[in-house]
Amino acid sequence: MRERRMCLFGVSKGSHSPWIFTVGPLDLQGTMMPYWSLALLLVLSATCWGGKILVYPIDGSHWLNMNILLEALHAQGHQITVLRTSTSWYVSEKSPYYSSITIVQEESTSIESQDNMTAFLERSIQIQRNRGSLWAFVEFYRNIYNFLGESHVSMAKMVVSIFENQTLIKQLKESQYDVCLIDPGLPGGVLLAHYLDLPTVFNVRWIFNGEAHFAIAPSPLSYIPQLFSNYSDKMDFTQRLNNVIYHSALVYMHHFVSDPPYRAVCERYFGGDVSVMSLMQGADLWLMRVDFTFELPRPTMPNVVYIGGFQGKPSKPLPADLEDLMQSSGEHGVVVMTLGTLLGDLGPEISQIIASAFARIPQKVVWRHVGKRPDTLGNNTLIVDWLPQNDLLGHPKTKVFVTHGGTNGIYEAIYHGVPILGIPLIFDQHDNMVRVTARGGGEFVDVTALDVESFTASLRNILDPRKSYKKDMMKLSQLHHDKPMKPMDTAIFWVEYVMRHRGAPHLRTESYKLPWYAYHSLDVIAFLALFSFLVIALIWLSFRILCRHLMKAKSYIFKSKSE
Structure with missing residues (x-):
């Protein structure tokens, strides 16, 4: 044997x-x-066992996701090198998990500047006050185009500076990396990976022209809501019509805002037949930072791996002062509020409203707030510059999570089963909260229509034990945990899979190589239509000729009889 x-x-x-x-x-x-x-x-x-990974991240909240993944990959024995800029906001030059290469940059991109983010937020709130008008629609997209357009121009310039730095390029080539791990929201890493001929893995939800699925998977607009639509997958005719309009606005952004800076880079270094979109669609693997506990059902592809909530983990003991506050809340519990890493201050007017509403509820409140201390702050509210979000959400005394609707915070709330009251502000936050509401895990309020009475009522509604928010969020949490592998383990496996096999082209569809008319089979439809027309025309012509001969024959017979 x-x-x-x-x-x-x-x-x-x-x-x-x-x-x-x-x-x-x-x-x-x-x-x-x-x-x-x-x-x-x-x-x-x-x-x-250990490979060499080149990482091209995006700053801000995107980096927090990437850093968690890098820590886990480092624990598996992999050598990690991170490309960062000299103006990086969050990406540290030194870390126990990775070595870094710093690219000198005179000016930071828009998303790397707190001042730019604050100005963008203020402008966004101002536009939202006139929501529903044509002017607001135009200004909304113009604000986004200007903000993101500046970032893409800066990123394209940085990529050119990398390509022209022969010393750096030589160093990167000689390092013999096994894979390039990229956040493609700003696609500088996509261009660099192609230049170095490295397999690519995306840590992704958004790309440079919108939601990532739209680049690689069939996305029928009849039931898949486009970014900024604020729709669920149940749309009536008017909503489907609007969804097409929202989609058209992002198509315009792709062709006239996002793509042009990179198009010039591609033509200069790769030739006119290469585009950023084709390079993205040719990526080996997409680690998608969502799962279908939260995301709406939709078509997908074999090289898309869902790791939503991979940052989730059990809570750790709180510092003594916070633990004392949690325990002192008694049966009422605690409300936790934070607006994430990019946005800490809504301005004095809105902050006063929120503070007044908090003062009206019996719960204790822990609020991360970096602006001026509101005058209306109640004795039940603790303001902090920073808070251990995951550990607070995992505490049994936490009753509600008040958040701007960022993906990281939502998944941590799902992980721990905490209902959400959203105050969505910019980017995908409205769409995220629509999904939470559709799942029954919370509700959201309009920041432009916020007043003390409405915000207090919303808080009390979420806190009401007779409502199903807590029950529904606990169900989401159970679904999220009920998987054969933890999301982080899944992410690590697939990164190593690409490293072991030097890519994963067998999982990638070749549809992106087709011209648009072939992808939609318009050439086949045109051929069949032409063929059908010719057949019908031939039949019609034959019928006419036959009829003409029959008429002549009938006329001849009739004439013969009459003679």
């Missing part, structure tokens, strides 16, 4: 060749002999 042996597969550092180790032999009952060889193998295998 053939001997059964246990094998372990790995890749040695600096090499793409697989090493296969055997432990043996096993007897028929599966008992391993000898045991010491397995122990030795496990020790040795920990040192032999």
Whole structure:
């Protein structure tokens, strides 16, 4: 009988060749002999498996996601190098998890500047006050086009500076990276990976022209809401009409705002037949930062792996002062509020409203607020510059999470089963809260129509134990946890999968190589229409000729009889 042996597969550092180790032999009952060889193998295998990963991140809240993934990859023994700019907001030059290469940049991009983000927020709120008018619609998109357009121009310039730095390019090529891990929201890393001929893995939800699925998967606008539509997957005729309009606005952004800076780079370095979109669609793997506990059902592709909530983890003990506050809340519990990493201050007027509403409820409140201390602040509210969000959400005393609707915070709330009261402000936050509401896990308020009475009523509604918000959020939490693998383990497996196989082209559809008319089979439809027309025309012509001959024959017979 053939001997059964246990094998372990790995890749040695600096090499793409697989090493296969055997432990043996096993007897028929599966008992391993000898045991010491397995122990030795496990020790040795920990040192032999490890690849080299080049990371091209985006700053701000996107970096918080990426950094969590890098920490986990480092724990698996991988060597990580992060490309950062000299103006980076969150990406540190030194870290125990990675080494860094700093690109000198004179000016930061729009999303790397707190001042730019604050100005964009203020302008967005001003526009939202006139929501519903044609002027507001035009100004809404103009504000986004201007903000993102500046970031894309800056990113394109930085990519050119990298390509022209021959010393840096030589260093990157000689490092022999196994994969490039990229956040493609600003697609500088996509261009660099193509230049270095590296397999690519995206840590992604948004790309440079909208939601990532629209670039690679069939996306019928009849039931898939486009970004900024604020719709669910149940749309009536008017909403579907508006959804097409929202989609058209993003198509315009792609062709006239986002793509032109990179188009010039592609033509200069890769030739006219290469575009950023084609490079994105040719990526090996998309680690999508959503899952279908939260995301609306939609078509997808084999190389899309869903890791929504991968940052979720059990809560840790709180600092003594926060723990004392939580325990002092009694049966009423605690409300936690934070507006995330990019936005900490809504301005004095709105902050006064929120503080007044908090003062009216019996719960204790922990509020991350970085602006001027509101005069209407109640004794039940603690203002902090920073708070351990995950640990607070995981505390049994936490009753409601008040948030701007960022993806990170929503998934942490789902992880711990905490209902949400949203104050969506910019970008995808409205759409995120629509999804939370559709799932029954919370509700949201309009920041431009916020007053003390309405905000207090919304808080009391979420806190009401007779309502189903807590029950529905706990159901979402159960669904989120009920998976064969944890999202982080899934992410690590697939990154290593691409490294082991030097890409994953077998999972990638080739549809992106088709011209648009071929993708939609318009050429086939035109051919069939022409063919059908010719057949019908031939039949019609034959029928006319036949009728003409019959008429002539009938006329001849009639004439012969009359003679």
